[in-house]
Amino acid sequence: MKYLDEFRNGEIAQSLAREIRRVTTRPWKIMEVCGGQTHSIIRNGIDQLLPADIEMVHGPGCPVCVTPLEIIDQALTIAAQPGVIFCSFGDMLRVPGSEKDLFRIRGEGGDVRIVYSPLDAVQIARQNPDKQVVFFGVGFETTAPANAMAVHVARQHGLKNFSALISHVLVPPAIAAIMQSPRNSIQAFLAAGHVCHCLGFHQYPALTERFRIPIVITGFEPLDILEGIRRSVLQLEAGEARVDNAYERIVTFEGNLPAQKLLEQVFEIVDRAWRGIGVIPASGWQLRPEYREFDAEHRFQVSGIHTVESPLCHSGEVLQGILKPNQCPAFGKECTPRKPLGATMVSSEGACAAYYNYGRFISADQLTHV
Amino acid sequence: MCLAIPGRVDAIFEDGLSRMGKVNFGGIVKDVCLAYLPDIAVGDYTIVHVGFAISKIDEASAQQTLQTFREMGLLEEELSASEACNAAPDKEGQS
Amino acid sequence: MSEPPDFSNWSCPIPLRDYPAIVMGHGGGGKLSAELVEHLFLPAFRNDALANLGDASIVPLAGQRLAISTDSFVVRPLFFPGGSIGDLAVNGTVNDLAVSGARPLYLTVGMILEEGLPIASLARIANDMAKAAQTAGVQIVTGDTKVVEKGHGDGCYVNTAGVGLVSVDTDIGPTRAKPGDIILVSGTIGDHGTAIMSVREGLEFQTTIRSDTAALNYLIERLLKAGGSAIHVMRDPTRGGVASSLNEISLASNVGVVLEEKAFPVRSEVRAACELLGLDPIFVANEGKVLVFVADSRAAAVLEAMRSDPLGRDSAIIGRVVDQHPGMVVAHTSIGASRVVAMQIGEQLPRIC
Numbered sequence: 001m002k003y004l005d006e007f008r009n010g011e012i013a014q015s016l017a018r019e020i021r022r023v024t025t026r027p028w029k030i031m032e033v034c035g036g037q038t039h040s041i042i043r044n045g046i047d048q049l050l051p052a053d054i055e056m057v058h059g060p061g062c063p064v065c066v067t068p069l070e071i072i073d074q075a076l077t078i079a080a081q082p083g084v085i086f087c088s089f090g091d092m093l094r095v096p097g098s099e100k101d102l103f104r105i106r107g108e109g110g111d112v113r114i115v116y117s118p119l120d121a122v123q124i125a126r127q128n129p130d131k132q133v134v135f136f137g138v139g140f141e142t143t144a145p146a147n148a149m150a151v152h153v154a155r156q157h158g159l160k161n162f163s164a165l166i167s168h169v170l171v172p173p174a175i176a177a178i179m180q181s182p183r184n185s186i187q188a189f190l191a192a193g194h195v196c197h198c199l200g201f202h203q204y205p206a207l208t209e210r211f212r213i214p215i216v217i218t219g220f221e222p223l224d225i226l227e228g229i230r231r232s233v234l235q236l237e238a239g240e241a242r243v244d245n246a247y248e249r250i251v252t253f254e255g256n257l258p259a260q261k262l263l264e265q266v267f268e269i270v271d272r273a274w275r276g277i278g279v280i281p282a283s284g285w286q287l288r289p290e291y292r293e294f295d296a297e298h299r300f301q302v303s304g305i306h307t308v309e310s311p312l313c314h315s316g317e318v319l320q321g322i323l324k325p326n327q328c329p330a331f332g333k334e335c336t337p338r339k340p341l342g343a344t345m346v347s348s349e350g351a352c353a354a355y356y357n358y359g360r361f362i363s364a365d366q367l368t369h370v
Numbered sequence: 371m372c373l374a375i376p377g378r379v380d381a382i383f384e385d386g387l388s389r390m391g392k393v394n395f396g397g398i399v400k401d402v403c404l405a406y407l408p409d410i411a412v413g414d415y416t417i418v419h420v421g422f423a424i425s426k427i428d429e430a431s432a433q434q435t436l437q438t439f440r441e442m443g444l445l446e447e448e449l450s451a452s453e454a455c456n457a458a459p460d461k462e463g464q465s
Numbered sequence: 466m467s468e469p470p471d472f473s474n475w476s477c478p479i480p481l482r483d484y485p486a487i488v489m490g491h492g493g494g495g496k497l498s499a500e501l502v503e504h505l506f507l508p509a510f511r512n513d514a515l516a517n518l519g520d521a522s523i524v525p526l527a528g529q530r531l532a533i534s535t536d537s538f539v540v541r542p543l544f545f546p547g548g549s550i551g552d553l554a555v556n557g558t559v560n561d562l563a564v565s566g567a568r569p570l571y572l573t574v575g576m577i578l579e580e581g582l583p584i585a586s587l588a589r590i591a592n593d594m595a596k597a598a599q600t601a602g603v604q605i606v607t608g609d610t611k612v613v614e615k616g617h618g619d620g621c622y623v624n625t626a627g628v629g630l631v632s633v634d635t636d637i638g639p640t641r642a643k644p645g646d647i648i649l650v651s652g653t654i655g656d657h658g659t660a661i662m663s664v665r666e667g668l669e670f671q672t673t674i675r676s677d678t679a680a681l682n683y684l685i686e687r688l689l690k691a692g693g694s695a696i697h698v699m700r701d702p703t704r705g706g707v708a709s710s711l712n713e714i715s716l717a718s719n720v721g722v723v724l725e726e727k728a729f730p731v732r733s734e735v736r737a738a739c740e741l742l743g744l745d746p747i748f749v750a751n752e753g754k755v756l757v758f759v760a761d762s763r764a765a766a767v768l769e770a771m772r773s774d775p776l777g778r779d780s781a782i783i784g785r786v787v788d789q790h791p792g793m794v795v796a797h798t799s800i801g802a803s804r805v806v807a808m809q810i811g812e813q814l815p816r817i818c
Binding site: 397419 | 671673817
């Protein structure tokens, strides 16, 4: 596939890795923000190519993982109601709420459907006028334009049976929150390339200045990630702290203007609770009052749900990069993908699931002997 | 959070409210909403996330990046070759 | 809240307590399916032939070795690019017999039809079954039909059972893999699952990919002739993809498996569809492929024999068996690193992340 395969070239990956080894003289801790980047690193074994001095810390960039427990429980409550068709991205189906997950709800008779695009949910609403169709709109800035368009199109069609349960989160406030945490030891960030497509990266210079850390806008394929790491290390070794765009073929400083325009029209910024982390001010989006009729939280009156999180789950610390998944006492024991305690073990991008599925409960030596 | 895959715009059409495209990903074709890329044209490459084209791929930039990587590899080869050359006389001297 | 189930008679109920009711994952061919078999069915039915957990069971009968197998087919939609439930029903059981080293001979058919299924659809399914049986050289000798009310049965469910004969000296099964064995696959992976997804609501896309459903008994006869007793394991990977089958064999034989990702034959459209949905082709279903574990000494000959068959043109070596990390499958990635290929829980889900 063009513009994909070339960025997976094994030989170039090896030479980028050698370059990184050549320029690294001291230990550095770098966080990759995006869950998709975590997945790529663990699945391709990119961390195995890095010198021991570089430690990759996995960030909270997995919207599935950070969707607040209350919202999951709201989703489950709505999906269980008769006459509702609940549409969701595939990743959300196994995320545990206080007691169940969407799969269980489906097993108990709920009409839960996987959609690839939010517009598919709008289509389902048009085809089923006698049902209430609810779309689970989660994601970072990458997905927000798509979710906004779904709501916008629903309004233009005058649909009365479509609503969305929105749980959007924003990356820059999360980076700030992580840097302000007293236990933080991150020295550089690989910013999420696809998140930046949307708003651009004009919010990032303020972060590099405030916290004196390099931020490199990075893609997802092995060569992109290695290059992002290389550029981070170069800055770190030179004592620099600026924003560098290593994903130039996709990301521009201004971002996508038509998307920003519709987002401005449909969403407003709110404080959001991130599962496992807590409330981060001004870190989320919700529907504006003008679009409230499409807000599933209002239509179904599901505010104020009491939630119960497992006391054994350390997702929060994993998401902040304080704990590695295999350092969590429940990892691989009480908590496995089979019976996950927290969202980081369920989502394929969750660090815990990545570690488990790609075998990080055995040492890298055992893996690479052959 | 960010599964977005590159594809080529094969055709553009309207479906009532939105500008849509037939985007070709390595042989499979899917209908994709082009509303956020009003300037995109047939033959352009874009990345697609949840059925939306979210960013046009700057092909010149992509080629440039790959070229830089290749050059890095060549430079490395030269470096290690010259390092090997410099090392050899010492070894001979030692034997 | 319903009463908790009474597990007092079961041998190992613990994992089942997590799910008091069947969920879709139990049919996915991954860990949940395996647990259902191991912790519910095996203890209930208790016998040596079943405990072997091969694709078919080989039992002694009147001085011969009889292979017997059964499979049920619940695919939606009933008709998809490359075939129908009818093709799957015949080829699936033929293949289960063939990979056990048997010559498939006779099939039974049980059909559960949903009230309202068009007769024309049923005729098409029957026709597909007849053609598939003829191609495979087997006969459908008995059957049964039941009808269920509208709303059950997804149009049509089909079960087939089959019998065949195994020669005395054939000893092929999932427990027989040995360190040093070479692992072959008879062609491109993930075709069937991709074809099904391409017509599934919510995921549709245009593609030329067709299901690879096919009867593999003639291909298998050829490779058996070339490999003889050097063939240790054969399996036709279906749901759960080649990864699930390899994990099962790795566990059953208590050996490690090392794969080369770059060596997997994958059609570019299958790769593209998987990229789009965030799936890994090694977990995507097949219906016309065989995995072969063969001793190193005969690997080249077996590969050549497979490639000489029309259904095996894209056969390739994908890995080997090692004595390290028994029970675990490891793959060398395209960038020269390694990762574990773990069994999925249920089905792979399309993702956005």
